[in-house]
Amino acid sequence: MKEQLYRKEIWITIVFSVLLMLTGHCATLFVAFPFLKGGMMWGFPVEYIVPILMGWFGMMVVCIAMALVCNKFDDDMEEFAKSQGQTVMSDKTGGK
Amino acid sequence: MSNEFAIDNVWVGVIVVAILFAICYFIGWWASKMTTSEEDFYAAGFKIGPVTNGLSMAATWASLATFLGVIALISKMQVPFVYLWIQWAISIPLLTLLYGTSLRRMKAFTPATFIKARYGKGATITIVLWMILIMIMYALGQMIGLGQAFEMLFGIPYNVALVVSGIATVGYITMGGMYGASYNAAFQMIIMTVAMIVPMGAIMKAMGSSGWWFPPLAYGDMVPAMLKVLPTFFDMKYDLRWYFALIPAFTLGPVALPHLAMRVFTSSSVKNARWAVVWFVLFLGLLFAGTYTSGFAGNYFVATTGKAIAKADQTLLILNVFYNPMWVAAFVMGGALAAGLSTVGGNLMAISGLVGNDLLGILAPNMEAKSRIRWGFVALGMGGVIAILLAFKPPKFLVTSILWAFGLLASTATPGILLGVWWKEANKLALIVSANICGLIFIIISPHVFPSIVVGKGATAALGMSGGLVTVPLSFALFIFLSLIFNRMPALSAWAPSLADKQVIDRIHGWGDYDENRYNGKVWPVVLALVCLLISFWGLQPWKF
Numbered sequence: 187m188k189e190q191l192y193r194k195e196i197w198i199t200i201v202f203s204v205l206l207m208l209t210g211h212c213a214t215l216f217v218a219f220p221f222l223k224g225g226m227m228w229g230f231p232v233e234y235i236v237p238i239l240m241g242w243f244g245m246m247v248v249c250i251a252m253a254l255v256c257n258k259f260d261d262d263m264e265e266f267a268k269s270q271g272q273t274v275m276s277d278k279t280g281g282k
Numbered sequence: 283m284s285n286e287f288a289i290d291n292v293w294v295g296v297i298v299v300a301i302l303f304a305i306c307y308f309i310g311w312w313a314s315k316m317t318t319s320e321e322d323f324y325a326a327g328f329k330i331g332p333v334t335n336g337l338s339m340a341a342t343w344a345s346l347a348t349f350l351g352v353i354a355l356i357s358k359m360q361v362p363f364v365y366l367w368i369q370w371a372i373s374i375p376l377l378t379l380l381y382g383t384s385l386r387r388m389k390a391f392t393p394a395t396f397i398k399a400r401y402g403k404g405a406t407i408t409i410v411l412w413m414i415l416i417m418i419m420y421a422l423g424q425m426i427g428l429g430q431a432f433e434m435l436f437g438i439p440y441n442v443a444l445v446v447s448g449i450a451t452v453g454y455i456t457m458g459g460m461y462g463a464s465y466n467a468a469f470q471m472i473i474m475t476v477a478m479i480v481p482m483g484a485i486m487k488a489m490g491s492s493g494w495w496f497p498p499l500a501y502g503d504m505v506p507a508m509l510k511v512l513p514t515f516f517d518m519k520y521d522l523r524w525y526f527a528l529i530p531a532f533t534l535g536p537v538a539l540p541h542l543a544m545r546v547f548t549s550s551s552v553k554n555a556r557w558a559v560v561w562f563v564l565f566l567g568l569l570f571a572g573t574y575t576s577g578f579a580g581n582y583f584v585a586t587t588g589k590a591i592a593k594a595d596q597t598l599l600i601l602n603v604f605y606n607p608m609w610v611a612a613f614v615m616g617g618a619l620a621a622g623l624s625t626v627g628g629n630l631m632a633i634s635g636l637v638g639n640d641l642l643g644i645l646a647p648n649m650e651a652k653s654r655i656r657w658g659f660v661a662l663g664m665g666g667v668i669a670i671l672l673a674f675k676p677p678k679f680l681v682t683s684i685l686w687a688f689g690l691l692a693s694t695a696t697p698g699i700l701l702g703v704w705w706k707e708a709n710k711l712a713l714i715v716s717a718n719i720c721g722l723i724f725i726i727i728s729p730h731v732f733p734s735i736v737v738g739k740g741a742t743a744a745l746g747m748s749g750g751l752v753t754v755p756l757s758f759a760l761f762i763f764l765s766l767i768f769n770r771m772p773a774l775s776a777w778a779p780s781l782a783d784k785q786v787i788d789r790i791h792g793w794g795d796y797d798e799n800r801y802n803g804k805v806w807p808v809v810l811a812l813v814c815l816l817i818s819f820w821g822l823q824p825w826k827f
Binding site: 188192195199202203206207209210211212213214216217218223228229230231233234235237238239241242243245246248249250252253256257260263264266267270272273274275276277282 | 328361364365368369370371372375376379380383387388389499500501502503505516518520521522525526528529533551552553556557559560563564567568570571574789790791792793794795797800
């Protein structure tokens with residue numbers, strides 16, 4: 187269980203880091219893959235409006251998922267520590 | 283400095299500024315009554331809820347440059363600068379994910395609180411000094427903007443405007459501590475969003491756009507006319523390396539900004555810190571999208587009316603003076619002031635925390651908490667005064683000095699924080715050596731200090747992008763390799779991470795026990811270091827742009 191939680195933490199961090207980078211640096215994809223350019227959306231070239239939307243709503247969706255997944259993970263960690271008779275660092279322990 | 287389009291009636295500006303500052307001082311006074319401990323002064327008692335904190339985060343991040351400098355740079359660089367700006371929204375989500383919640387768990391006041399627990403005194407002094415330098419540069423940019431805004435509103439000389447606005451600003455921030463900075467920032471975010479978006483709707487209507495009802499995203503019908511008069515506006519002018527260089531300097535730099543991290547630390551819980559980030563992205567996205575619209579409208583205005591804007595920093599005000607009633611233009615400048623005030627508030631609180639808590643905690647460990655808070659107040663005021671004094675000779679582009687400082691932060695502080703949280707091998711001496719070497723190299727190869735020794739050219743070098751592509755990955759690589767070497771040299775055993783240092787890592791990640799094997803790999807850090815060296819070498823190749 188301990189090993190599983192550790193692996194899960196690492197994967198959660200990697201996956202959300204990559205997703206955040208993709209949403210914030212979406213414009214780079216249009217430079218790396220120029221064939222993606224050329225279309226129009228809401229009157230704008232896609233290479234203009236898609237990075238704006240990804241950097242706003244796309245990132246917001248990633249952050250909502252991040253809050254849900256990471257908060258659930260914190261619960262699992264606390265549950266595991268409790269099952270082992272351990273205390274974890276928190277406001278209750280004064281951050282110690 | 284003379285203005286192209288000044289507000290004719292000075293009293294309109296006086297009224298807007300007086301109301302704004304009266305509210306800020308009232309919030310500061312109200313907040314000062316809640317400040318009774320160090321936790322209150324530096325972290326608002328760890329009690330700020332998600333929505334308020336989301337607003338405060340967005341306000342602290344969105345500086346005066348959002349109203350002045352950015353629009354000027356969009357006019358100069360057009361769409362690539364929009365891309366540069368978009369990626370800034372990652373900063374707080376990424377820092378929250380990578381270390382913000384871990385440090386919130388340990389109730390840190392600043393990132394240096396963690397540096398002290400993890401690396402000890404020597405490394406803390408190194409990182410704190412770099413952070414203070416960068417915070418003063420950051421506050422300097424805001425002070426310049428505040429001075430310019432007062433100059434435009436009141437028509438008074440820049441130096442007088444700078445002193446008046448600077449003293450008024452430092453006064454209310456000093457009064458309220460982090461409670462005041464947090465609630466003021468939340469209020470200021472609302473003001474700046476309304477000031478950016480609503481008047482822009484009227485401007486777009488006057489320009490003939492049917493999308494005036496939602497300025498951030500509904501100006502697509504202006505695109506054909508824009509392309510007719512300015513066909514290059516949407517061109518992605520630069521090569522792939524230019525866009526990649528945004529990551530080391532402009533994504534990884536802000537990740538270590540102490541005033542942003544401190545906003546995460548004020549959250550009422552670790553879980554609420556994550557929800558605050560969601561609100562932050564929503565609010566900041568709205569404001570930033572309004573900024574892109576303003577940049578678009580500024581270019582559209584120049585192209586369609588034939589009127590040249592000599593002072594591009596003033597584009598937003600010029601558009602408002604041209605299309606909207608005078609009181610609306612004054613309100614927009616009030617929004618710009620709010621943006622500057624909230625960021626200066628964050629900067630000065632960070633300086634205060636770094637000096638009052640982190641530095642004094644090392645230099646005078648037995649000092650009473652009350653005295654430390656007093657010194658924190660002194661540091662806060664002194665930081666403001668230094669920024670005002672430095673702002674008497676402002677750089678050409680308001681935003682440049684701030685952006686350059688991000689690369690410096692990424693070269694000095696970011697590797698120490700990230701590897702410190704995620705890697706037990708991270709060595710104290712290796713941090714001091716790599717941070718100082720790479721910080722100095724970054725300064726040397728930038729055009730601002732030694733113009734004859736520069737990596738990159740033009741705006742790319744001036745903004746610290748080309749320098750950052752060299753020194754940020756180099757800093758990570760050097761830190762990793764030196765850590766592995768120093769930890770295996772018996773003569774340097776005092777600098778190796780102790781068991782207590784390593785236990786800090788497990789504890790802040792939420793573990794109840796200690797396991798030597800966690801966060802202690804060798805292969806992946808070496809792979810990362812090798813990749814970083816390749817990227818650094820890529821940055822040294824001749825730059826086209």
